[in-house]
Amino acid sequence: MSDGPPPADQVPGAPHPRECPHLIGQDSAEATFLEAYAADRLHHGWLLTGPRGVGKATLAWRIARFLLATPPVENDGLFGAPPPPETLDVDPEHPVARRILAGGEPGLASITRSVNERTNRMRDEIVVDDIRKLNKFFGLSAADGGRRVVIVDTADDMNTSAANALLKMLEEPPARTTLLLISHQPSALLPTIRSRCRTLRLSPLNPEEMQAALSQTGAEMPADPDQTTRLAALASGSVGAALRLISLDGLRLYAELIAILNSLPKLDRQRALALAETAAQRGAAERFELLLTLIDIALARLARTGATGAAPASEAAPNEAQVLARLSEDAQKARAWAEIAATITSRSRHGQAVNLDPAALVLDTVFKMQETAAG
Template sequence: MARAPKPVVFEEDEDLPVRANPDLVGHEAAAAVLEAAARSGRLPHAWLLAGPPGIGKATLAYRFGRWLLAGGADQPPTPGAPPLHLPPENPVFRRVAAGSHADLFALRPEAGSGVRALIKIEDVRRAIQKLALTPGEGAWRFVLVDHAETMRGEAANALLKTLEEPPPRAVLMLTTPAPDRLLPTIRSRCRRLDLAPLSEVETASVLARQRPEMPAADRVRLAAIAEGSPGQALALAEGEGLALQELVDGVLAGLATGDWRRWHAVADQVAAKRDGSAFVTFMALLRQAISGAVRQAARGGAAPGWLALRPLAEWSTLWDSLGRLAAETDVLSLDRKQAVLTALGWLTPPRR
């Protein structure tokens, strides 16, 4: 009897929603700068898009890349269209979305044998080799280095050599939430564009397009929690973010009483998921709530009542300590329940 063929397992293409996104939300000014530079005939060969995680840096980079590869700089602007507009039915748009355009190369961090995902030296070298070739489909070649701060050692130095002696008709676009982690020599050879977080209304509009089935009230709440990052809002939507935010709100509101039975129940709930995703999200939301309250108080605004339990300087120290605790627990695979209890113990004011 013939054996049944093994099922084919396809890896999820995490980059597809970004490559295939036709929308431009919140970054029209930056897109206009890119378009004007391309139309001027003096397009810088390297760009650095900097800004907080999840606000659309890679989305803008792909938008510019496909517009440039489609010959947008040589065509008159479409009346009433947003900057860098290319219709989804355009063949270049479709090939970029499919990841099959011969002149666009994307480098993204990949997890290896180590703990952290990195952009590998082999991928950088392959992209550099392709840049040395004649464009296969048009007049330009385009390389996106997403999360460029994850390059290490040889990878960063290899890219630096190309930035110092760029091939003609080639554009490299780096994105990063942490530009200070790049080599100063790399930063100095790129024209920098800083992207700001979106407004809550803009973030909610992205959620409405990506998650139309979600209740409008939940989208508004997620937009407020995400602090201008649609990427973070979508991640929270997929990872029970609203439920975890309610836990954070309850914990902070109950700090004055120090109910340890409640703290154990919270720790059990946060540590229940074996993959650790709930723990990472809970700790991130907890630190975000603290930093937001401290900023609000420092500006003279209305702050939540629990903030008065400690001086602002102590909250800042706790914010740092919680960050280290979360990182060590995640990297070293420590007991997550105990880590949550430790965090809540630090936050609970001493009894007098």
């Protein structure tokens, strides 16, 4: 087993997207792709967009498996063309499916952030050499009817040189090649890349779909149905976010955050100190990052409550609706929470960048929230 960093395209605690044979909750996106395939309007570039963790990578691997395992449709003149495929499903015993699962399919190339050989650490971005590797891939003899598929996960990670190199391939794509670009923030991509791709947008999952998708990953679900509902609300329909919450005890962290908000404007200092210490523990970098994300979520839900006049329909923590309604009772208060959210996010990210003490950063954030609650 390798001692290097985990793959950049795999969520910790979840199977790799190539290992997920089924995709839950994205029937519309799959149907759109199959319609284009059946009509022989298969675009050479596809941009798979949507929130993090809703199945974009799983869909990309499903499309790749389907394209490489499905022979071109031919009309034999006597019986006509066979009916078009109705699903992207491929028999797991199909040779292509087996090769993809083993990481040995010659017609497929996967581009992700790579390991820097000098430091043995994962790079922060996809570099131009990662994209140039495709030139060798395209130069290999074609297999399985000549199809080739490239998955870029994620296109958001490309630096400028890598993006320009990929753009050239989109402008002059090799024959019978399909490029699948995964993007959480397509607006940040080069407009010329977006214009040369057809977009498939994936939607957040509802609670039932979320539970089914999490079961497929083998994640240990909360035994309490209320906890499952709160998990779905906090994850906003993202399986990836839900897995992160499960692995880092995120539901408990968010419940503590709501309890601290419930004490405002007086502030339960003992509880605030305990929360800050949680972020400062050795090896708690991921938990600290999650806590900052949960603070962003709480502030957004506060602002939305005041703006709409109602708390979110699904609570993400016990007593959350009552706390949000009390602290953000009108549009004026909503504006105040929205403004402090922008300030806190900026200060928190700056604090991370200059390595400020996590506990001090959390306490500073709580004090800012106290000031806003006091009005």
